[in-house]
Amino acid sequence: MSQVDERTAPPAAPPTRRRANWAVALPRNAWRQLTSMRTALVLLFLLAVAAIPGSVLPQRSVNVDQVNAYYDRHPKLAPVLERLGGFEVFASPWFSAIYLLLFTSLVGCILPRLRDHLRALRSAPPDAPRRLDRLPQHAVLPGHDGDLSAIAAELRRQRWRVVAREGTVSAEKGHFKETGNLLFHLSLIGVLVGVGLGSWYGWHGNRLLVAGSDHAFCNTLQQYDEYGLGPRLHPTDLPPFCLELTDFEAKFLDSGQPDSYRATVNVDEAGGAPRRESFSVNSPLRLDGANVYLLGHGYAPVIRYTDRYGRSQTSVVPFPESDATMTSQGVAMFPDANVDPKTGERDPSLQMGFQGLYLPTTPTDTFEARSLHPAERNPGLLLVAYRGDLGLGTGIPSSVYVLNQRQIDDGKLEEVGRSKVLRKGDTWTLGDDTKVEFLGTRPFAVLSVRHDPGEMIVLVSAGVLLTGLMMSLAGRRRRVWFRVTPAGDSTTASSRLVEAGGLPRTDYPGFADEFAALVAAVTGGEPAAERSANGRGQRDRPEPREGTD
Amino acid sequence: MAELSNLLLVVAILAYLLAMVCHAAEYAFGSRSVVARAATRPARELVAVGAGAPMKADLPPAPPGPPAPPARSGAIAGRAAVIVTALAGLAHLGSVVTRGVAAQRFTWGNMYEFALTITLVATAAWLVLVTRRPELRHLGLFVALAMVLMLGTAGMVFYTEVGPLMPALKSSWFIVHVAGAAFSSGIFLLGFVPAMMYLIRSGYDRGKRSFPYTLGRRVPAAAALERLTFRLHAFAFPIWTFAVAAGAIWAEAAWGRYWGWDPKETWAFISWVVYAGYLHARATPSVKRSTATWIAILGFLTMLMNLIGVNLFFSGLHSYAGV
Numbered sequence: 001m002s003q004v005d006e007r008t009a010p011p012a013a014p015p016t017r018r019r020a021n022w023a024v025a026l027p028r029n030a031w032r033q034l035t036s037m038r039t040a041l042v043l044l045f046l047l048a049v050a051a052i053p054g055s056v057l058p059q060r061s062v063n064v065d066q067v068n069a070y071y072d073r074h075p076k077l078a079p080v081l082e083r084l085g086g087f088e089v090f091a092s093p094w095f096s097a098i099y100l101l102l103f104t105s106l107v108g109c110i111l112p113r114l115r116d117h118l119r120a121l122r123s124a125p126p127d128a129p130r131r132l133d134r135l136p137q138h139a140v141l142p143g144h145d146g147d148l149s150a151i152a153a154e155l156r157r158q159r160w161r162v163v164a165r166e167g168t169v170s171a172e173k174g175h176f177k178e179t180g181n182l183l184f185h186l187s188l189i190g191v192l193v194g195v196g197l198g199s200w201y202g203w204h205g206n207r208l209l210v211a212g213s214d215h216a217f218c219n220t221l222q223q224y225d226e227y228g229l230g231p232r233l234h235p236t237d238l239p240p241f242c243l244e245l246t247d248f249e250a251k252f253l254d255s256g257q258p259d260s261y262r263a264t265v266n267v268d269e270a271g272g273a274p275r276r277e278s279f280s281v282n283s284p285l286r287l288d289g290a291n292v293y294l295l296g297h298g299y300a301p302v303i304r305y306t307d308r309y310g311r312s313q314t315s316v317v318p319f320p321e322s323d324a325t326m327t328s329q330g331v332a333m334f335p336d337a338n339v340d341p342k343t344g345e346r347d348p349s350l351q352m353g354f355q356g357l358y359l360p361t362t363p364t365d366t367f368e369a370r371s372l373h374p375a376e377r378n379p380g381l382l383l384v385a386y387r388g389d390l391g392l393g394t395g396i397p398s399s400v401y402v403l404n405q406r407q408i409d410d411g412k413l414e415e416v417g418r419s420k421v422l423r424k425g426d427t428w429t430l431g432d433d434t435k436v437e438f439l440g441t442r443p444f445a446v447l448s449v450r451h452d453p454g455e456m457i458v459l460v461s462a463g464v465l466l467t468g469l470m471m472s473l474a475g476r477r478r479r480v481w482f483r484v485t486p487a488g489d490s491t492t493a494s495s496r497l498v499e500a501g502g503l504p505r506t507d508y509p510g511f512a513d514e515f516a517a518l519v520a521a522v523t524g525g526e527p528a529a530e531r532s533a534n535g536r537g538q539r540d541r542p543e544p545r546e547g548t549d
Numbered sequence: 550m551a552e553l554s555n556l557l558l559v560v561a562i563l564a565y566l567l568a569m570v571c572h573a574a575e576y577a578f579g580s581r582s583v584v585a586r587a588a589t590r591p592a593r594e595l596v597a598v599g600a601g602a603p604m605k606a607d608l609p610p611a612p613p614g615p616p617a618p619p620a621r622s623g624a625i626a627g628r629a630a631v632i633v634t635a636l637a638g639l640a641h642l643g644s645v646v647t648r649g650v651a652a653q654r655f656t657w658g659n660m661y662e663f664a665l666t667i668t669l670v671a672t673a674a675w676l677v678l679v680t681r682r683p684e685l686r687h688l689g690l691f692v693a694l695a696m697v698l699m700l701g702t703a704g705m706v707f708y709t710e711v712g713p714l715m716p717a718l719k720s721s722w723f724i725v726h727v728a729g730a731a732f733s734s735g736i737f738l739l740g741f742v743p744a745m746m747y748l749i750r751s752g753y754d755r756g757k758r759s760f761p762y763t764l765g766r767r768v769p770a771a772a773a774l775e776r777l778t779f780r781l782h783a784f785a786f787p788i789w790t791f792a793v794a795a796g797a798i799w800a801e802a803a804w805g806r807y808w809g810w811d812p813k814e815t816w817a818f819i820s821w822v823v824y825a826g827y828l829h830a831r832a833t834p835s836v837k838r839s840t841a842t843w844i845a846i847l848g849f850l851t852m853l854m855n856l857i858g859v860n861l862f863f864s865g866l867h868s869y870a871g872v
């Protein structure tokens with residue numbers, strides 16, 4: 001790593017005091033301050049600190065339920081935190097301010113460096129310093145014939161950038177490092193752009209999909225249980241496709257641990273024939289303009305109710321699981337039950353609702369209503385029947401997974417019986433001679449459908465970032481010079497003096513070795529007479545070569 | 550197999566303790582190693598000077614110190630310490646391998662296994678380092694101490710029965726991600742040791758003689774420690790970056806988004822930024838080396854927070870909850 005000069009204040013600024021031009025000086029100084037390494041450091045530190053509340057407080061973008069729970073637990077504090085952006089830290093003004101400043105600083109920092117670097121790439125390696133023996137590495141090549149062109153050729157072969165001048169050869173290597181560093185910092189901007197595009201033009205929706213063609217869904221916002229749409233996107237921009245879950249396979253170990261999940265769907269994309277695809281937890285379904293991810297699964301009991309007029313209705317409702325063994329709870333509601341077929345008159349007090357508990361593996365010897373295993377080894381359904389007004393038409397949004405408790409409390413919805421454990425195919429006859437049948441279950445899958453147009457940009461930028469980082473950390477800039485001093489000027493007895501000097505421009509402990517090898521190579525393997533003018537042992541490698549090697 | 554693994558872990562911890570005793574004996578009887586003394590010579594700052602610019606005046610070569618009386622018993626204890634550390638590492642490796650065999654998978658399915666793996670990486674890296682640079686041997690006491698602390702905590706607090714992986718964890722990107730994270734964490738862990746010792750040693754050099762600074766008396770010279778710290782961090786940082794990127798790729802495949810600010814991700818980001826800050830600080834001449842080193846230490850604390858704290862305090866998507 002080099003010791004970079006701080007870019008804070010190039011001394012070039014002439015004293016323009018006389019004009020008291022603070023209107024120019026102030027922004028210029030502010031800009032210099034902003035683009036200094038110290039500021040970058042402070043901003044980096046601030047960024048790290050600012051991220052901490054994002055992990056301590058529940059975040060809306062990660063888990064809305066936890067935010068709501070937080071509101072319940074801290075009713076006073078929560079609104080204050082809300083105003084401070086505590087539940088959306090990564091979208092909050094202060095977090096954005098920090099990273100925008102950091103990136104401004106970044107741009108201000110790398111543009112001049114980019115310019116300097118391009119200049120350095122084009123310019124020839126500089127002339128040799130007057131006294132090579134003052135350099136950190138120095139050697140005299142006594143046996144050498146003084147053929148500088150051969151030296152230059154050897155250096156070129158070793159991929160140094162070489163310039164031969166009158167009596168000297170200058171060579172340089174390792175622009176690699178600064179190139180990598182600039183690539184790295186530029187790619188950070190790429191990452192930011194990709195993230196930005198993703199949040200502007202991306203969208204996602206979550207959907208619980210029950211197996212069966214009668215439950216197929218198509219990609220419109222109304223069909224999602226929950227969704228998010230980028231601000232630059234219109235609902236009609238969503239790509240058209242329909243999905244039908246045809247099969248869901250969940251494998252579990254005997255211990256109950258899930259082993260694998262696989263969903264099979266019929267896909268109907270615009271402009272293509274319907275096709276069958278399957279996907280699993282780590283390999284999403286990739287459609288044109290959207291990816292479909294498998295987030296969860298469960299069982300949807302199929303329940304048929306036959307009312308007092310002999311009319312049957314079937315409900316297929318997903319029962320979300322409440323524990324790891326897939327003990328699942330839900331409700332089946334029949335608001336249209338017991339409508340007199342002759343008059344067509346509906347009696348709201350005769351609606352039917354069933355609170356249900358589904359156990360994929362029902363215990364045989366205990367009364368605990370808990371499934372023993374997540375797979376359907378011994379399925380059983382427990383129902384509690386309610387009759388009365390389900391309260392669906394009240395306009396108050398109600399959950400589809402529980403009965404309306406208010407109606408029960410108000411006595412408008414009454415419990416009328418509890419079933420025994422119903423097996424698949426069992427019928428339970430209620431007091432009023434109506435019947436409930438448990439017909440079996442269908443699997444359901446919880447899907448997340450997403451599109452993020454910035455993803456590829458971020459991925460490519462991350463690749464560049466990593467490459468640049470490695471180049472920057474492994475690269476070492478260094479220069480060497482060879483000089484032939486004609487007889488007379490030389491203090492040695494031989495007719496001419498051939499000497500070499502080397503200067504590592506970055507921290508590079510192995511340079512002595514490289515220099516020695518280079519000298520040996522140009523002298524044809526002969527050891528040089530005097531290896532170091534500075535008493536710094538060649539062989540003493542004071543550094544572990546771990547790390548940046 | 551699982552019992553064998555647990556047994557080997559106990560053996561490993563005891564062996565690390567024994568290595569500490571040997572190192573301490575070397576501490577007590579030995580003189581400072583020759584090279585460590587040599588390294589005390591003020592290292593000449595390499596400044597980026599253009600050719601032709603005046604060179605910084607050379608410092609006179611340090612006068613060779615009076616030959617140290619060979620402290621044989623100390624050296625023997627020191628060498629024994631390294632050998633015992635190697636044996637401890639073997640037992641440690643055995644513990645990890647047998648656990649892997651018992652579980653039929655790589656050993657990074659939960660916090661306990663992860664801690665076991667990163668300490669193994671740190672030990673292996675230390676052994677490589679100390680064979681190539683014997684003069685760093687005195688640091689071994691603190692390396693072994695770190696191992697005893699980490700493994701002891703892992704075994705007593707985080708122990709988890711052998712179990713299979715969740716479906717979401719079965720992915721090649723997951724393997725790459727966790728392997729990268731374990732490897733870089735191990736190197737960061739090892740880097741933490743010279744970082745601490747650098748701060749102690751430079752305090753000692755400034756004349757502090759109270760407790761933690763007295764430990765600095767025999768460790769390698771401050772400059773050498775500082776450079777070692779940097780080397781290790783510069784080596785680990787790209788691997789850590791890669792591990793985070795691989796994790797993002799995996800998250801994209803598993804959850805549909807490459808980054809979601811889940812607590813584990815948030816802390817990975819924090820560590821990354823802090824370590825980037827360390828590299829920056831070290832490259833900034835106006836920032837003192839000790840300040841930079843403090844940032845590295847802070848970085849390691851954030852790694853620990855991610856490894857342990859996040860699993861304990863927050864719930865997230867990362868199913869590492871095996872506490």
Ligand code: HEM
Binds near residue numbers: 004828
């Ligand atoms: C977005 C925030 C930034 C991050 C994450 C970051 C990260 C890094 C990292 C990890 C390094 C060390 C690796 C290397 O040598 O290339 C580095 C080096 C460097 N950074 Fe940054 N940086 C950021 C912003 C900046 C800014 C704003 C500046 C300028 C003020 C800057 C200037 C430099 C310089 C000059 C080096 C080279 C040090 C050397 O010579 O090795 N960086 N940066």
